[in-house]
Amino acid sequence: MAEDATRRRGRPRAGERAEREARVLDAATEELLASGYEGLTMLAIAKRAGASKETLYSWFGSKEGVVERLIQRNADASAARIQAAFETDEDPRQTLTGYATGLLALLGSPESVALNRAAMTTPALAEILLTSGRHRVGPIVEAYLERLHQQGLIQIDSSGEAFELLYGLVMQDTQIRVLLGERPPSKTTIAKRAATAVDRFLQLTAVSP
């Protein structure tokens, strides 16, 4: 290994701050997956990250602060992936299916599940999850649907409603069930569901002749 597995004491080398912060967030993720938010302890994070508790407090302020950053990091990555899904030149059916597939995979992933569970029991975290997640991704999808509408490819009243319709057709009760401990859908289930959902969406928004 090029890296020290165990941190040594003393002042750190310059410029390694960002990298170490990322390692703390990785450690927090793993602990969160293993123990849940309530079972998450600062000491466990510190140990796993090879840092000290006091450093965590100086960087993040509190346990909630750590998870806040975690949520934001996760949301940034998700938003980027979703944005990318809509910047292709494929036909709408394919683009929408790609989005649906990504959404099902994302919301079924262990990280997403753990963060959503944490957010549901902590109002401040819920706020952040909503604004940095849902409220940022929604407009991206809506803009795309609006474009399709203006090209005369689909018939919708409002892009907001259309987004929620698509969401409902894709996710159904999957997220709730996964949050309650059921196994997330397999790759093949996801593929089937995405295709069916987009079919139905296009059928419901077909332009009248």
Add this chain to the structure above:
Amino acid sequence: MAEDATRRRGRPRAGERAEREARVLDAATEELLASGYEGLTMLAIAKRAGASKETLYSWFGSKEGVVERLIQRNADASAARIQAAFETDEDPRQTLTGYATGLLALLGSPESVALNRAAMTTPALAEILLTSGRHRVGPIVEAYLERLHQQGLIQIDSSGEAFELLYGLVMQDTQIRVLLGERPPSKTTIAKRAATAVDRFLQLTAVSP
């Protein structure tokens, strides 16, 4: 008041056990609404119910035991209401709309929200919520959809899939958002959503001419 607000000591009068147990569950519900599952304490429940902590332990075994019973009581009431919705003689559209309305109201209610949050952070509770809730209500709806199918009123491949489709059209991302702290939909929003969802469901399952 006919009832003593503050319990007196000593052996209770015969036959008041069930009534007192219900009062404990009511108290637990209120505490759960106010403080969430992690913030829920046996002492607080006991005080509010006018009982002692030791009695709670002797009746329910543990804090988890209290919430288990709470979930079951809630699920029983919900299942009964939903079953009733399907025992009318109205036309399918009206029956389905009634179900959709009830589902939206139910899953947006504070009690449901609090219990779902609790279940999501406690595997044992999640198990109970799934089996006593979702897995009991699903078959009722599926049986009804199957009946409609056999009467030639709708065209579906499997009643299970049809149920999930209906669910997705009705709930969309409402439950997740409510769990994350957003305000539940108003009566008028619920009514509109239910009507639209049933419209779409019937459109997607229309028998081909």
Add this chain to the structure above:
DNA sequence: CTTTAATCGTACGAGTGAGTACGAATACAC
């Protein structure tokens, strides 16, 4: 009236984790 069962109130033990404090250690700046 005596005995028994169920409950209250209070106290206690055990465990836990969030934050804080502080000296020792180390890299960087000058």
Add this chain to the structure above:
DNA sequence: GTGTATTCGTACTCACTCGTACGATTAAAG
């Protein structure tokens, strides 16, 4: 070199809750 900033490690305080124990109290049973 000398001084400064940043971190580690450890120990500590504080608060809190679960679950249990026990004597006192009261209704029911016999």
